Amino acid sequence: MRNFKPEIISLFKGNAEVLLSYADITTALKIGGKDRKRLRKVLGELAFDGELRSQNGNMYGLPSQDLLVKGRLEIMKSGNGLVANGADKVFVSKHDMGIALPKDIVLVRMYPGTLDSPKGPEGVVINLEERNRHDIVGTFKRDGNRNIVIPLNSGYTVDFTVIEDKGAVDEDRVLIRLLSWENEKVNPLAEIVDVLGKSTDPSLDTIAIVKEFELPEEFPQNVLAEAESVSALMDKPGKRLDWTNELTVTIDPVTARDFDDALSLHKDDNGNRVLGVHIADVSHFVRPQSELDQEAFLRGNSTYLVDKVIPMLPEQLSNGICSLNPGVERLAFSVFMTLDENADVIDANFAKTVIKSDSRLTYEQALDILENRAGDSESAAVKKLVCNLSKLSQQVRKIRFGKFALNLEIPEVEMQINDKGLMTGFHVVSNDISHQLVEEAMILANESVAKKLHVQNCPSIARLHEPPSEEKLTDLTEQLLFFGYSPGDLSNQKNLAKFLDSVKDDPFFHHIGLAVLKSMNRAVYSAEDTGHYGLAKKFYQHFTSPIRRYPDLIAHRQLAAILLKEKDAIKAAGGAIYKKKELSAIAIAATNNEFISADAEKSLLEIKKYRYLDEAMKAAEPQPFDAVVVKVVAFGMFVELPDLMLQGLIHVSEVSDNYARYSRTRQTLSDGKKSYKMGDKVKVVPVKVDFNDRKIDFNLAE
16 A cells, blocks of 8 residues: 655655645645545644644645754653753653654654643654764673663663674673664664673673763873873962961862862951862863863763762872872962851952862861861861861851752762672761861852852853743642642742751651752753852852863863953953853863763662662562652552662552552552551562663562
8 A cells, every 4th residue: 555644745845835735745646546535534644643734724734843843862761751952842752752762863843732731842753863873781682583682771762683692692781883773663773892791790880881871981192191291380380379388178078089179267357257269270280272171171070980980180180280188289279258257258369379288188077076076186276177167168058048049968878889899888978067068168169250250251151050940840849749748839949948948857858859859950061151040049150170070170261361361461352261152062062971971870870779689689688678658559659768769669469468458549558457658667678670671679578
């Protein structure tokens, strides 16, 4: 039977304005007899699906350009996708993606009936505009006479067929490269590029993630050679403020490899406190367009995998000449903020400096000082400095949250990994006062630099966090109401901030925090300084980590240019090295690199957690985990392990040996003696861990 659809569409290709009548189409396609009746049906189907627009019931043309969105396809954990182009964001069901894969550039036609939907428009992929390169890590399996690879990345919702096994056997971890995919009813075709080893070998997890996300490992030789030579610039510091006799400290995690920020605090002649934030002067050693600079731009940032760091700069800088190690002179770029008795910043000054850190503290050591447990481990002067810094930071923090910044500080999980790559344990790192001491100082410095560049009309790369959309806030409100909370009008940031503060001690706060985070836009880098919603800052940019973030390095260069201009040392237009157009391109690249790193870090953490639960399940006497019921359904209840930040299912058959009654109105599951509802704390043990589908089944421990 003749397929009319592609023939009809081809009539309109290249001319979006043309309208053809039914008679025009029959003549052009030479259709007669009984086929004319079928043509009407096909035209009706094309119009209903939105592939054609119908005018006056008898004229046909291509759909309005207003209904088309071209953008990169991002796949969510559910398997559904999102295509964004500027402000236009279209939801695409996993059933409407055709042959598109994650990160492909696609053309989406929006369904007209969804344009005014509170949840935003939905659409279907109608054309694959540009296929992204797909190097995919997965698990090799034989399925009869076929060789298939199941992707490790859950964003790929299809398995891949490979013709040659290249020596791979069942359960091997392999790296494949997409060859072709033309028919969505047939699996994509790929070739094996590398056989990594057994998928059950945890020591290969990091290698798999590095290859999956194409993270750069080794530095090119020309970059390493330049890194060896730039240390000579230490002997050419230029004119600097000597801060080596002033008391300064660094406070970092125990596992920190680089120390790029130090703090000082003193009083000026008026009795005001002057907070000094001293940042390693990476820009002195990494010059624009140098080999180091070009490599740093390509990497964008350092990637912190659970058992490996992939640095933005070679170790000669990141752990050497640019690391503010105690007892040695180092070059810094310092921000001096003068604060009055109320902790309001009344002045900010900036200077290239030479510093000598007096003490390298861990967060734990700083907390010991603040809670009077330090003993004689540190000098009285260092203890006094840390206590004064903490007092100031708490004042500043109170001001920030008084302006309705959002308290979304969900504790992090720090893993212990053995030499075989297995997770052997974990502990929760809470955001205590030692962390807040550093955090508030860095936020103040970043804001001060952003304000300075704005006042000087100097283009810069802002850290942009836009307010959530009305649709997302509506969804969040409905979700919180379902949880049993009354958050009020969340379109008012004041209400959202107050709600978060009111539930900060709630046992369900972790889940509430995640729900709020999911409603937020991701922070990005941008050449437009339109503010940071989450921090409640009008001007904000990153300045405090040039060792590990490229936009911070750019901020150092822009600020240095401004300071030089003020001293009439240079005459550059606007006092800037970079123009706004250049910064916009850098911001886009930096954001993309940051997202890749974040996804890689998250993926490896997830794999390690799944292995940990798999090992726990196999133990002779499985130890129970603390869990919280997050959703009750007819077939069971979903629980979350707050410490591991993982969810799984307890099937209804495990709730009771007999019949368990589900109440839709109360959202409960009852076995007659005990009733379970959302928010209940339970003890669970894992009984099934599915790596491929990322699913966990639990039983109640009791």
